[in-house]
Amino acid sequence: MAKRKAGTAGGWRIRGEELWKSIQDLLPGVDVAAYKAHLLALIFVRQATEAFDARREHLKAEFAHLPKESQRQYILDQHDQYRAHGVHWVDEQARWNWLTEAAVQDDISRRVDEAMVQLENDNDDLQGVLPSGFAKLAEAKSGALAGLITLVDALASDNAPDRKPGTENVLVQAYDYLIPRFADKEHDVKGISPTPPSVAALMTELIEPGSGSVYDPCFGTGTLLASAAVFARRNGGEVAVFGQELRPEAWRVGQLNLSIRGVEIRAGEKAASTFTEDRHKSLTADFVLANPEFNQPDWNGGGLTDDNRWQFGVPNAGNANFAWIQHAISKLGPQGAACVIMPTGSLSNNDGTNAKIREKLVTGGTLECVVTLPGNLFYGGNGAGAGIASCLWIFRNGRNTAGTKNSVLFIDARDIAGTSVTRSRNELGFADRQRITDVYHRWRGGTDGGYQDQPGRCRAASIAEIEEHGWVLTPGRYVEQAEVMVDPEFTRQEIKRLTENLREAFRESDRLQTSVLEQLDRLEPGDPQQP
Template sequence: MTEEDFKKTLWDTANALRGSVSAAEYKYPVLGLVFLKYVSDMFDAQAEVIRSRLADPKSDIYMDDEAIRAEAEQEFVTDRSFYDADNVFWVPKEAHYSHLLKGAAAAGKDLPNQLNAAMRAIEKENASLNGVLYRQFDQLELAPGTLASLMAKVAELKFDPGKHGSRDIFGEVYEYFLGEFARAEGAQAGEFYTPKSVVNLLVELLAPFRGKIYDPCCGSGGMFVQSAQFKEAHARKLGKKGDLPIYGQEMMAATRRLAKMNLAVHGLGDSDLGETYGSTFNNDQHPKLRADYILANPPFNISNWGGDKLTEDPRWTYGIPPKNNANYAWLQHMLARLSTHGRAGIVLANGSMTTNTSGEGQIRKMMIAADVVECMVALPGQLFSNTQIPVCLWFLTKDKKAGVNGAIDRTGQTLFIDARKMGSLQLSRTMIGFSDEEIHRIAQTYHRWRGTEFVDDGEHEDEPGFCKSADYAEIEKHGFVLTPGRYVGAAEVEDDDEAFEEKMQQLTGQLSELFAKGNALEDEVRRQLGRVGYEV
């Protein structure tokens, strides 16, 4: 099996849980089992690393005497300090996947309790996993043997750091499952999952590298994981060391656990997701935070956000957001949490760029006048599993001067990018995604415009139909509407007479061939009808 074949098979097996368990619930036990298999495989792999070091003359723990080495092996492979040193989770014997799988069939009805106990044991031994793992296997109403069969299928997945980066392959499987669950859940998907290509686009434009990073509605933590991967990739490219302390908040308790598990296996277990779950508006876990980067995909157009109780909130610098829509509450919350030179990238519904109802137009006008809107990107529809509406990206900053955020002073200017014609049906018959090349093109357009250290080459030029740098006067002329299509105009059509003539000749030739084939087909029909006595 290829990795893609395996993931699909694993998904199909997990999908067998549907019927007795809803899609919104069965992601937790499935991801819990995948995680249990992962930590068990990593534990075993680390034991082999310890044994190989004992036999390696170049190792600091090398022992040349075979008898002494054999004795040392027994001691060292059970010494957790050798696991902690390499950030490998400690797995007690009774919680190891192979131990549980071996007794799964015989355990019968007690298997769910054994799995719960295993998860508790792992949490107890690893502080970063405390309160994170799924421990409600006993609450699943499954047919006899279903859970054991699922464990057997998960057992086929091998996490081997010697063949591939263990965190990378786990992250890939985890990402795949989150995406499949999102599509299965439909309307609820936005509560925990942002499509990977959208996350990649945000990260590539924002380029988080050194400073505090924050997501006030972090879902399953995808923004953080991708940001960390960006940081590591560019640290190697630039020859510099990045640093991204992570801060976040999530409203749903179960989704918060997904995020903490996701962060833990990517080596980001020391992230600060606040003391508890809860509403960012009414129970802000980071009121004193001033972040250098904010990435967020808040729920669109929510009406029950508690705005009626927050009319005096100091976050509303540019105007009180309407009680029936949180879009401008999210924008202002993120501006309030930005540091002096901080930048934010936010996904919102397209209506946020044009609305004038309930004072939103006035808030947008005040934000533009304060010069905090740096870049607007229009995206196509069908990017999300839970909504077909097109969305946009807002990029906000309090510092457009030349310096920290780029070599080019963009005071009083806003960059507009129209990417509505980009993307293709990569994920399913109804969901599209961006290619790496498309993401790179959009990101480089911004980085050239701003003059950042992440530019490949070249200088910014406005491109009709795609991008335009507009000043305050032009935005005012458009009534402070921020739809990129208003500014970029139509793409130029090349006026090439020779190309036109060549194309016309080609089309004329094709048309002549079709006419000839049509005449031949008509003659054949007449001949065949004549054979059976019909005259035409």
């Protein structure tokens, strides 16, 4: 893989393509599922070793004044000296240099398996997270495991020696590129489709999790929680991260995705259903972010009709949309805020219960804002948001801002196309997201926020008005159409063009009619021959 300086997101798309081509060259024709978890684990070990070595050098300098070597060594061997700073303990026979040396050995797969076990034994948060069975990878393609180790080593060598922690880390950037690429390649993203980074950024910029606790009831690959942690750090804060995930593979990948960024998640001992095995029953979160599977039919709704989470009504047993919404709200603290991705159908469909639940969400004052999203933001496949029109529901407890408490803000962002990143997917840049977040935050500022309704973009509707619309929450019902400025000269030219097209169509019709009549005239009465 050609070396390229780490830099902008755009530059990393080029770099990512080079990385992907190198992987395909190493594993031609090998199914992604056969090596995905193993490659991500190798990248994680390389990053964990780098962080461990950096912390160890810091400790050596900090305690160099101790007179005895045994005292200095004692400090270096204390696991808490690392874990307290978000660094995993990496035993000597689990460190990256050990794996690179093993790459030339015949028993390479056994050594890598043992390194993964050692890492799990030394770090409680990695229990059950790292994969085993590296021999299967070696069997899939001769030399593949050694080649992947060499590839990761070459990738990591581009990390600048003086790089500040958490910045320009090519190993983290590799995760950001590979996780969605794996999802697209596999066409198996149902329930584990990553939330696109620009959508995750929009959600965090809306509810602003600067400190406190953040919870995702279906964390998948961990993108939303990672975005929240990054947002908090950029604003001088830290957040405690909680989550749950049903699918074992996503449960492992999501934790690795957070761990490689130095974010520790409390995710339970194993994957489990949020509805039937809630791992955080007593949690009161400051923020909730969620991108659940849309219209999930198999959520065991029939067995949970008396659940105390259904404050606004019992959800449809065959569709979990309003179960996810109410679960998210049930975890909020007195001033908590939640942002949940849903299909736009959830705003208007009525199966006998949905409208009643929407009514209570509005009249109870919990629903604060609805945003319809542009199309083509999500990855392909059958996962949440893929190919389905999507929206954001924003909820907040303790709403008391003058001018907003008895209304709901509707934002129509469908016209914000963003930037094309592939033939089928766009992303929202900072300026695009700002066109949404500025409206929301100005409105939340109340009478002093400078908010005004904008035709074609946003409108604050009263509860009475929403009731008149039968509790339908589609922003298009409330946001007035923007006035379209028409250029008279353009209009004249367009009418001229369309008129000429119509005349040409008439001429072609006349030619076809003449041809058909000529063919009919050639037929003699009673002649069985066809023209």
